[in-house]
Amino acid sequence: MFRLKIFILLCIYSFSIFAQSKEKCLFGDCKDGRGIFIDIHGNKLGGIFVNGKLEGVGEIEFKNNGKFSGVYKDPSYHGKSKFIDSDGKVVYGTEFTGGSCGDYGCETWHKFIPDSNVKCTFQGTFIDGKKTGNGRYTCNNGESFEGTYSNDLANGPGKLTYSDGTVWDGEFKNGHPVRK
Template sequence: MFRINVFVLFCFSFISILPQSPRSCLSGNCKNGKGVLIDASGNESKGTFVNGTLEGYAEVKFKNREMFSGIRKRLSIRGKAQRIDPETGKVVYGTWIEDGDCNDKGCKTWANFIPDSNVECIFQGTFRRNQKVGKGSYICLNGERFEGIYANDLANGRGKLIYSDGSFYEGEFKNGYPISK
């Protein structure tokens, strides 16, 4: 009995060190052609594969429910694309220059930019590592507008906020709020 237990334990130990398949092709040709692939992290990729790598237009559903559709080149997002954040619902459209970096020519997102509000707005500006930075502006469905400096994904620095009734505040902002002096 002892020998059988040792043998069974050895078999399970050996199986656990065998290489696990990091990727699984669900359909099509995931080496050189069109296919659907699940990677080792649980992300699902659909598109054209060249030497096992997505190239050209692709759709990716990440394990965290974030979605991407657009152009992939050499393992990076480059060119026109959109990303959807599953937690905030923020949709970012634009031209990516690096993963998570969207240049300021046409990089737009719909989201709730007014603190403590559910008013939807469209932001246009620069994204670095998926956060708004530098000069940017937004226009909201309720008519509110803002143009100014962003840091840490919020209005931080000089800006002008025009409220929906036409009144405005021009001056400094900190963490998304106007600073009254």
């Protein structure tokens, strides 16, 4: 009988260990202070935390090796930022307004055209910081795209309207129209 009780207690203890969240604070105060935190997706968040959320200047190292540094609020990206994708490509000057990883959000950026004031806004779903699912972007020069995203790029059916009014309605792969 004693062995049975020990066995049951060990089982309960083992299940409680495995049931614990994968979230954890690696360093500092991840509730109300400066710290480094691993979220449930395996992304590493560093900076100042308020009520357990990144607030102010901070950095995220995504599980896919991408990195984002900028200003966080409620826990979205806001303002000027720097993003390094998993291939090491650096994107400077991206301006986010309420883009929330894992939720429906919005991202605003300036097109990288020298001496250009073209500003674009994306509305759609983000998963692990990448555009995924149905989404739409529009630019103040008349360019727009509406369609399916995966891995942060247009992939699948979509409609691209260029600034001169030319329209491409068809399939996209890795962000580019598929010409047959």
